[in-house]
Amino acid sequence: MSPDPVQKLPAPYDARWQALAARLTHYRRRLQSAAAAPARKRDEAGAYALRTLAATAQRLQAFAVKHLRFFNSGAASAHVPPGYSRDYALALALHQVGFDVEVLEQAAHQRLNPLDAADPAVLANADRLARHAVDAAKAAALLPADATALTYFQKSPVIRVIPYAPVALLGVPYSLRQVPRDSLSIPHDVGHAVYWNSPAVADGLPEALPAWLGGHPAGSWIEEVFADLFSARVAGPVAAYSLQDLLFRQGDDTFLTHDGDHPIPALRPFIYSHLYARNGQRRAARALSRAWRRRLKGRFGREAVVVALGLGARAAIDDLISAEAPPALAKPLDRLIDEVERVLGGVRAAPVWAGPFAEAGAQAEAGPAEAEYRELNKRVARVAEVPERAEVREAADPWSAWAERIAPEPGRRLTRAQWLALAQGRGWTPEYPGNWPTSGQ
Known part of the structure; x- marks a missing residue:
């Protein structure tokens, strides 16, 4: 559907959004069905991952609807800074949604259609390792109680920072199956998720630095x-x-x-x-x-x-x-x-x-010593689940809380810095400005 039932996005953005929205809807239904299917006798760890990915996809879609609607509105258009345009914001948003759809599909595909039968178990273990790091942050009140983590295979370690769901999405290297100690990238990458998803950190920490250090x-x-x-x-x-x-x-x-x-x-x-x-x-x-x-x-x-x-x-x-x-x-x-x-x-x-x-x-x-690394491999190759694994629920409006952290009144008053922070997706754009458009088309 269009982000607003009354006012469509301008061409060609509306068609691009509808393509992404249809894909997210199909993705969510497919994963919900797979997670609940008794015939597959899917293990609970796999079902949990699919449920979490489905809820994350729904939250991404709801977030994108509000985001696109906002930048297509007169309120946002009235505050476009010199040198930028509404098209700039719409194009950035659609690119970022596409980036996240790619990651979500990757994470689901590797569990539903693994190239190697051992892959789901390796990912499930990496998920648990990541959730132990998340739990360390939760115990220090740096992440909300419903925060969790999922992993997917990637060419190299990476964190996808997302503002619409309390999920740390971590890319782990393909080598993890043979070299479990390569999971040592996980705590660092969870640290990035903590930085952006703890309001006291991302909003307050940079401002605490003295001017000479800034x-x-x-x-x-x-x-x-x-x-x-x-x-x-x-x-x-x-x-x-x-x-x-x-x-x-x-x-x-x-x-x-x-x-x-x-x-x-x-x-x-x-x-x-x-x-x-x-x-x-x-x-x-x-x-x-x-x-x-x-x-x-x-x-x-x-x-x-x-x-x-x-x-x-x-x-x-x-x-x-x-x-x-x-x-x-x-x-x-x-x-x-x-x-x-x-x-x-x-x-x-x-x-x-x-x-x-x-x-x-x-x-x-x-x-x-190498013997100690072998011991590390044994330790991290099979770990227990965290005591209380959080369930991620669907949400009707994950956008507003994020936007209001950046601009308390996004629909009425925006400074240049606030407009750019919203358009460039603060806390949602780990790859900006690489691979991002510099113009609307």
């Missing part, structure tokens, strides 16, 4: 630092060693350079050692820091490495972050971590992630 390149790393610290708390030191392996493979052009969003790879592992040092885990902090410094010295012939911050600015890593020493709040990352920790201080380790073997492995500067 203007520093480190100020743009706040979301990634948040996700790193969440992972460090939930999964323990083993996650830090896994990250060291991942980062060290990069070439020097990216290893030493600010990319605009992520902490510079050469300094990023010190975020973990800094956290453990400030929280009293001195042995783990020392082992992690020394392990990374040894790698830096082996690569560059020295431990004191200088990184590029952009626009010709350069700085020594030790001037940006205290790796083990007490925090020095004049250092950008020390101050940033201090602000993030005010939010994350209540997050506790999830036992399925941060077991005793991981703590023991963190005492050796070489990191966990």
Whole structure:
């Protein structure tokens, strides 16, 4: 149906929306039927995933209806900033709906028509691992009680941040079946979902930064630092060693350079050692820091490495972050971590992630031995469900609460920043501006 029974979207957007709406309706009915079908004797984990995906699809459709109706209305048109248009907002919305339909179909297809008979069980286990990370956030009152998580196979780890359902949709690598420790990306990606779906975080945390830090390149790393610290708390030191392996493979052009969003790879592992040092885990902090410094010295012939911050600015890593020493709040990352920790201080380790073997492995500067990684594989290859698995329900209007967080009166008054935040889907656009249209058509 059209997003408004009276006023259709302008061509060609109405036809594009109707195609997406029809696909979402068919998708939801198919999954509801499959989840309830007794003939398949589908296991409860699989049925839960299908029910959750069906409810998420309904919420996406309801969200999109309100979103498109809003930007097709006179209220929104009256506040279009110079240089933009109604078409800009409609095109962005339809592209993002299409992105999310692709992910939802991928997650459903891999369960309904698996290429390998073992795939549904691997995904069900990854789902449970993700829900343990979600539960750590819920216990700290950072996510609502009905929050949950689902996974799907992807070429590399990724998080789909969505504002219309309390579901963390996580892409996990295809290697997970043979290498369960590759699930260590999950706590970090759940951290991104927490960042965007906890109002106290996404709305209040950036504003808490002092002005000098907001203007520093480190100020743009706040979301990634948040996700790193969440992972460090939930999964323990083993996650830090896994990250060291991942980062060290990069070439020097990216290893030493600010990319605009992520902490510079050469300094990023010190975020973990800094956290453990400030929280009293001195042995783990020392082992992690020394392990990374040894790698830096082996690569560059020295431990004191200088990184590029952009626009010709350069700085020594030790001037940006205290790796083990007490925090020095004049250092950008020390101050940033201090602000993030005010939010994350209540997050506790999830036992399925941060077991005793991981703590023991963190005492050796070489990191966990291969035998300990084999133990990790055993631990994460088959985990129990969280004590209370949340059921996601359909919702008539998931859009308004999201919109009112951005603009308290979206139908009456919009600043330029608010119009753009709504049009560009704050908290809904992890790939913006890549693959997004710059004009209406």
